[in-house]
Amino acid sequence: MQKLSELVERAGQTPGGKLVVAGGHDPDTIQATARAAREGLVEVILVADQDKVETLLEREGIGNDLFSVIHQPDPVLATQEAVSLVAAGKAQMLMKGQVGTEVYMRAILHKERGILPPGGVLSHISVFEM
DSSP, rough: OSSSSHHHHEEEEEOOOOEEEEEEHHHHHHHHHHHHHHHTTTTEEEEOOOOHHHHHHHHHHHHHGGGEEEEEOEEEEEEEEHHHHHHHTTTEEEOOOOHHHHHHHHHOOEEEEEEETTOOOOOOOOOOOO
């Protein structure tokens, strides 16, 4: 693959899963996840401040039918809820929204409620097209 468009095309050929966003109440997250939902890549669950989400959706002209929203304005509790949805198999992908990295990582790595299995390895991939 040479371009991100090829990656998106290939991703669209497989069944999408559910993406849960911890603190998904910022413009960049809303725009990116709305696009992924419109393209059929994922179903989106935002664990976020619902009032902020609704304000952003209206401002951006994005329909609220693209998202499920679980109202949780507290960033720590929002992150814990998002991680618990992945741990319970109700979502397959986790995304960091408007929450601190330390909060996000603490929830992922929590010994009892986190999603990293004992002896597991955590990795991160970023893809950029210039």
